[in-house]
Amino acid sequence: MAHHRRTVFFICLIWAFLIHAVISDVCSTLANLTTIDMSYPLSLSYATEQSTYWSTSCSLLKPSCIILPQTTEEVITVVSALRAHKEPFAIKSGGHNPNNNFASVDGGPLISTKNLNRKILLDPKSRTARVGPGNRWDDVAKALDGTGLSAVGGRIGDVGVGGFLLGGGLSFMSTEHGWAANSVLEYELVLANASAVTVTADSHPDLFLSLKGGGNALGIVTSFLLQVYPQEEKIWGGTYTFDATPATATKLLAAVRDFTTDYPDPKAGIILTRETTAIGTVQIWILFVYYNGREPPAGVFDKFTAVGPLLSTCKTQSMASLLTANNFANVKGNAFTIGTETIPLPRGDEDAGLRLLEEVLDNWQNVTSGVLGVTGLISSIAFQPIPRAMTQIARAKGGDLYDLDDDTDRIVLENNYAYTLPVDRNTIDSAMQRTYQGVRELVERGTQAGILTERYLPLFMNDGYYRQDYFGRLRPEMAQLARRVRDGVDPEGLWKDRTGGFKL
Structure with a gap:
């Protein structure tokens, strides 16, 4: 009986939306017919929600209202309203994606899942x-x-x-x-x-x-x-910071190559990043490390620590403590872009793997050198190992759209350019394209020369740039x-x- 009443209610609500469609938009329709929480321009709640984007370029887009449903039933009501109108809209979770209009919108309603945060x-x-x-x-x-x-x-x-x-x-x-x-x-x-x-x-x-x-x-x-x-209850992790000399770069890239192709321990995780700021004032490597245990066994991270870090924050702590500490990587107050590429690492040819990583780094450095004068620039490249053992696990669990084969070790690259002034958007857009296209060309040349074997190399969606063809890089099937x-x-x-x- 209760289910029947809910069905009748939603049918009536949909008809009401249709009646209002010709004279209103999504925001006014929902405001007139529901009690769903909503925020409007010039309100504190609206400004607060807009400020939670990681990129200020997304914050600058102004939705006509922000809709904050709390239940599945309220989301159904919102979608019914969307169907009755023709406005563009966006759906936002944490606001991490910096691509304009992916989780942000200008002039249409924004559906924030902020209040869909029921108790875990x-x-x-x-x-x-x-x-x-x-x-x-x-x-x-x-x-x-x-x-x-x-x-x-x-x-x-x-x-x-x-x-x-x-x-x-x-x-x-x-x-x-x-x-x-x-x-x-x-x-x-x-x-x-x-x-x-x-x-x-x-x-x-x-x-x-x-x-x-x-x-x-x-x-x-x-x-x-x-x-x-x-x-x-306690795991181990933190960051190591290294200088940015050429000798350090070679050692760290050799270490990440070895870590990926001969993964030392499945309980270990890393992200190796190289950072540069405007005018080259700061140039460092930061290695994020994690181990699922109170301390890593000897040998797991030794090739990295042997390089000689300048600073270490690594310690035994809770997972919650580690993730909160890593929030320093989210530098607020800038517009920023993320782009990606995927590269293979040849097994049995360590020199070829290292050369490819050095060429990838050189490509990023060359592009970055051309934009060092951009106000507020922070440029970074991250090397994220995807060893073949990980893809075996993914397939054993039923798979996913990436459908990675388990005969190749890969590295997912994340390229970031953060900047301050909107006037520099086109300059950064060009730099981002040259960065990931340069990597793609390196892999293609290596394959044509027989140095690299042809491999399936999809793009990682979470790090993708809006110009990149994510679905086009998946397997056709x-x-x-x-x-x-x-x-x-x-x-x-x-x-x-x-x-x-x-x-x-």
Whole structure:
């Protein structure tokens, strides 16, 4: 009976939306017909929500209102309103994605999942946790702190749950458990027809697979059921800082090459980054490290520490403490861009692997040298290992859209350019394109010369630049699967035509 009343209510509400459609927009329709929490320009709550973007270029886009649903039912109501109008819109989780119009919008409504942050519900018996997309990984880590269990999540605590998981998610724990998306057991999803569906591997296998790397192309996720894993109450991690001399670069690149091709311990995780600021005032390497244990065994990170770090923050601490400490990497107050590429590392030819990494670094340094005069510049490149053992785990767990084969060790590169003034946007845009295109050309030349073997090298969505063809770099059969699923759940093109994100 209660279900019947809810159905009648939503039918009536949809008809009301249709009646109002010709004389109103989404914001006014929802304001007149619902009690959903909303914020408007010039209000404190609106300004606060807009300030949470990592990039100021996203904050400068001004939505007509910000809609903050708290339940799946309210999201259904919001989607019904979207269907009754023709405005562009955006969906925002943590605001980490810096691509304009991916999680930001100018002139249309913004749907923030901020209040879809229901209490994180842990079931120790089944080792699962239900998590809302409005949480950040800081929240998840703090909720699980002291339970002996941990989620495969972000390496910086301030990253939002929703976008991270839908992009695949690369974690410190990925070499033990695969992409973060491989540990999602269930999605609660609101579709473009304003209905909610529970998506599992059994109930909707193709949709389930497509959500693992499909981004925001298929609907609004209102909760995730995550597999969580045993983890000691205290883990070990932090950062090492090194000088930026050529000799140090060679040693660190050789160390990351060896770490990737002969992964020393699946409980270990790293991100190796090189940083440069405007006019070259600061030039350093920062190595983020993690070990799932109170201390790493001898030998795990020795090739890095043998280089001689200038500074170390590494210690035994909780996972929550480590993620919060890593938030220093989120430098607020700048516009910034992220772009990516994927490179293979040849096994059995250490010299070729090192040469490729040195050429990648040289390409980034050459491009960066041309923009050192940009106000507020922070340029960085990150080397993120994807050893073949990780892809074996991902496949064993049912796979994902990346569908990486397990005969290649890869490194995912993340390139960042942060800057202060909007006038420099075109300059940085050109630099970003030259950076990732230069890497692609290096790999293609190496392949043509027979130095590298032809490999499948998809792009990592979470680090992708809006100009990059994410879906075009997937295996054709995976892109076709995602497109078929998209056409089935969104035949009218609500997500495809009216919101941002990588397009099929």
